[in-house]
Amino acid sequence: MFCRRRLLLHIRKIPGDGANPLQSIPGAIHLAHNYFSTAVSSVPNSELYPATVSYLISCGLSPAAAAATATTQKNRNLSSDKADAARALLRDYGFTDADIVRTVRGAMSILSVDPERILRPKLDFFASLGFEPRKIASEPFLLARSLDKHLVPSIQFLRGIIGSDDDLRRAFSRAPRALMADVDKNMRPAVEALRRCGLTEEAISKLLVIHMGMLMASPDRIREVFEELKAIGMRIPDSRFLYCFRAMCSAKRGTWRRKLELFQSFGASEGEVLEAFKTQPSILLSTDDILKQKVRFFLDELKLGISDIMSRPVIIAYSLERCILPRCAVLSVLMREGRIQRDDIKLPQALLGNSKIFSARFVLRYADDVPDVAKAYEGKIKFEGFV
Structure with a gap:
């Protein structure tokens, strides 16, 4: 096959003069026909x-x-x-x-x-x-997958680590793909690496419930993440450690440095970024483009300072389209109708919290007198800036 490809490469270089250039090479036409026929037939149709x-x-x-x-x-x-x-x-x-x-x-x-x-x-x-x-x-x-050779052994191993079936269900629902991992090639080496790095059995169990996908990480990658977290001052006793470990382990190598530089480009200090990551580790898993879009919106449209954003990094985890923009639209309607003043509310606090709290405070409270708040919350009235 290699020789055939070399011949065809040479054929392409032969200058054309109107005649078939393959005719000057003995057997070339037959060879080329066989090659292309084989190539075409190998492609599923x-x-x-x-x-x-x-x-x-x-x-x-x-x-x-x-x-x-x-x-x-x-x-x-x-x-x-x-x-x-x-x-x-x-x-x-x-x-x-x-x-x-x-x-x-x-x-x-x-x-x-x-x-x-x-x-x-x-x-x-x-x-x-x-x-x-x-x-x-x-x-x-x-x-x-084989029930006896893969699924049953995998569940038996996970039960021994995680414990209760309730926790096992939670772990599976968050990372079904982890159950594809092989017990001897993936699961057991990953758990042993976590033990060697200093995690207790209780901590390992909790980590797998948080994100069972850790079982697909190599022992070398697990050790690297421990070292990276140690370098930024995150220690195992910290209650946030497991969540930071999960985020760091799920990200590609070099992601942390790139995210740090991204936030610094908006004026955040390294200390602010570190604390934001420790508080809201999921910011490490957002794409650079999404992070830029959100931060630029907060800075340009909401007139927040970068320190306001980094001190409440959970706002970065909210969906801009499904959460932040509808809530901003509601607040904008209330400002337009004179029901609240821009100085009466504190951003980003007003945008945080679950949907029930926000709805009770800004939608249901005014819905009878200002019907547009419901429309804004449903996305029927777009946010175009605060009055």
């Missing part, structure tokens, strides 16, 4: 599996998604009877149509297995643990 694509569309996949799924899965030829039985079984266990679409798109192979012999025992197992179907659907290849 959804047109070769029209019945499968049609069936996937009937499951709820878009034509494009059905074609992509049919050409990227190993088992491309489906038995409609067996596939129908698999879908019916998923419904019996509480999978919605949306869950089934997500499951089929991610693991079409489950439509090809014996539903009663292969699929039902796994669904029974997950149901006995109380795992939600929508969470299983988010990582559908779990249904393709």
Whole structure:
């Protein structure tokens, strides 16, 4: 194959004079024909599996998604009877149509297995643990893993670390993908690394409930994160340590330094950024573009100072579109109607808190006299700045 590619590269360099340049090379036409025929035939084509694509569309996949799924899965030829039985079984266990679409798109192979012999025992197992179907659907290849060789040993190992099944359910719901990790290759080495770094059994259990995805981190990466946290003054006894560890371990190498420089570019000091991270570790997991958009909005539109933002970093974790902008629109309506004054409220405090508190304070309280507050809260009136 390598020699063929070299020959074709040389062929492309031959200048054309109107004649077929391959004719000057003995056997080249035959060789090129065979090469390109092989290359084309090796590319999966959804047109070769029209019945499968049609069936996937009937499951709820878009034509494009059905074609992509049919050409990227190993088992491309489906038995409609067996596939129908698999879908019916998923419904019996509480999978919605949306869950089934997500499951089929991610693991079409489950439509090809014996539903009663292969699929039902796994669904029974997950149901006995109380795992939600929508969470299983988010990582559908779990249904393709061996029950006896992978799923049962993994749950037994996790039970020994996490303890109660209630905590196990919480851990799974937050990171279903972690259950794909191999016990001996991933889970056990990660837990042993956490122990060597100084975490107690109780702390390890709590960490896995916070984010079971830690089990997919390599021992080397775990040691690196401990060193990084130590370098910024974060110690294990600090109640915030596990949350900072989770964020740091989930981020790519070099992310912390890049985020520090980003906030400093807006005028924040290194100390302010450090304290903001310790208070709200999730700011490390936002993309640079989203962080820039939020900080620029707070500075330019709300006229907050960078110190105001860094002292209450939870505001950075709020969704700009779904939370901050609707709340700003409500406050703007109330200012326009003279019900509150800009100096009467303190930003960002007024924007913080759960939706029930904000709604009771600024929406329900004024809804009868100022109907626009409800419209603003629903996003029907856009925020265009404070009066």
